[in-house]
Amino acid sequence: MSSDVVVDIQGLTKRFGPRTVFEDISFQVHRSEVVAVIGPSGAGKSTFIRCINYLHPFEAGRIRVLDHELVGGGGPPSKATLRQIRMQVGMAFQTFNLFPHLTALGNVMLGPMETKRVPASEARDKAMALLTSVGLADRAEAYPRRLSGGEQQRVAICRALAMDPEVMLFDEPTSMLDPEMVGEVLGTIRGLAAQGMTLILVTHEMQFAKEVADTVVVMADGRVVETGPARDVLEHPTSERSRTFLTRVLKPLEAAGDGQASGPGATTALGGDHP
Amino acid sequence: MHVVALYWQAIVDGGGVDLELTAIAVAVSVVVGILAAVGRIYGGKLLGGAITVYVEIIRGLPPILQLFIIYFGLSQFQINLSSFSAGLLWLVLYGVGYAVEIFRAGIEAVSVGQREAADALGLTRVQALRRIILPQAWMVMLPSLMTFLVLQVKNTTLLYLVGIADIMYQARLGTSATEQPAIMYGMAAIAYLIINLTLSRIGSTLERRQALYR
């Protein structure tokens, strides 16, 4: 079992000054597993996922990504460890964070060229292949501000994939998107899951989590209140805290009826976008 | 150090002249500047264009050259201005050129929605400007107005060239009498430092106070 663990998180604790953002978070992510982290806003989900690639330092606990380990509390990890981890962990942001001075293609080429010294022609071929796989081949020369939100997020995913990561992190990848663009991005993520990519995603799309995730982690008040197979947790939550959260999120969805409620879920049909 | 005691009073007197000229020039150029900014924005092609050209000329020519044109240049046509009038006239002409741009930027920074809301209320253009736009523009303009004030104080250093007894004039006089430029220009630097740092301090206090109202 331990041999195919990609990410191993033990006792992770994060404080901002006197305030504890979350504490004692532990779980493992196996190869090809899709983990959805859900929970009310302010639960520290975004901070948590940023600890995995050490965009935020943490005060206690440890994170192991394959052969490399980050330990909280002691000083910052060595540059080599950080480099290795960041090359193996890809990330897509809520606000996309595409580099505005580079074209879509330039954004996707940058990582491999800078960190792996991949020749430009090779990086270009790979970037084109990735953009093609998400249906953006014709937008390769466009600058970010000319792209729609959904297109920007798909480029951002390609930028991360160009590094051949072992695991992909998604920090609320669709929450800044207009509703009609959510589907195309979720379609891309669904495609990654189908290909066997290991994914950790913070999301508010419950329907999507139920369909695509293997495991759901519910965070509330700075703790993990429930973990388990997606369907079980979402349909029959055992902890009181996750039950109140889930009723609050799912109620309006069910009340709205099929058409609206399954908006993101209904986009399963949008398979054309898949790599 | 004896030199410092001897000349400090002269430097302070020079500072008084500098401040007086700056105050008059800034007051006049702010009033004219607001009118010219409104003229530039709402005044149509001819007036707006003329004001733009004026601003470009003031911004395009070295200050020293502008001053020399007024004081020496005009004398070619038997227009002999006194040192004080020439100095003041230049500070005003120069100041207007800068103030126009400051007010234009401030007025244009107020959002279109504000103007539309004022129009919807039935306010006239002058009312909208006085009640809605300028009060909001004020906040945006405050930092550049303070920079403008400091710039004008610095510009007074040129006035010794036409014989106005400002700080620089006194410092040069003192230098030729004592042959101690390090002390004399050091004193001048300190005098300007005190004036300008005080002005910027007042400016940031005002900004903080204004921020409270928002």
Next chain:
Amino acid sequence: MSTLQLWGQYLPQFLAGLVVSLQLTGAALVLALALGTLLVLARTGRIRILAAIATGYVEVFRAVPVLVLLFTAYYSLAQLGLRLPGFWAGVVALGAFYGTLYGEDMRSGLQSVDPGQREAAVALGLSNGAVMRRVVLPQAFLAFLPPGTNELSNLIKDTSLVLTIGVTDLMFQANAAAAATFQPMDMFLLAGLVYFAFYILLSRILARWELNVQRRRS
């Protein structure tokens, strides 16, 4: 003599003066950019004492008029044993002052870059140097250009101050010609035309360049 004849007679001298003004501008610009870079590094760096010194330097040198700096560089330093030629006194004074302005422009350029950009670059595994070189600086440069070019056209105008210490720049030539011909307005107008032509030329070129950089990126 008619004004035009006078202009024709003095134009070569004026152009020679313009060359001096431009050399002065170039040298002062190099010094100011170098100083500005050092100030930014010191102010954003971790060594507290250096940051305090840089902040103090900026406060003081921004508040003292350039002409005072010029006289200090030319007369005061000479009294203290460092005798600079007029040209270099001008370079030092202008560079010392414009360095503070360029430093501030660079700093706000850097601050204008969204923190998410740095985060995204770090997440890609880029080294600190690459984050700066490939992601932060190209964007900061775009924000730096408009105030930076504005500062440059002010710098050119301020070189005229060296007239007061006898450097034979354009303004000096105009002043000398005004005294020699007793037709000061004619001579100052010619100088004005040269300065203004250069100002327009430069601001158009710089504006076009800015536009190009911006356009290439959208």
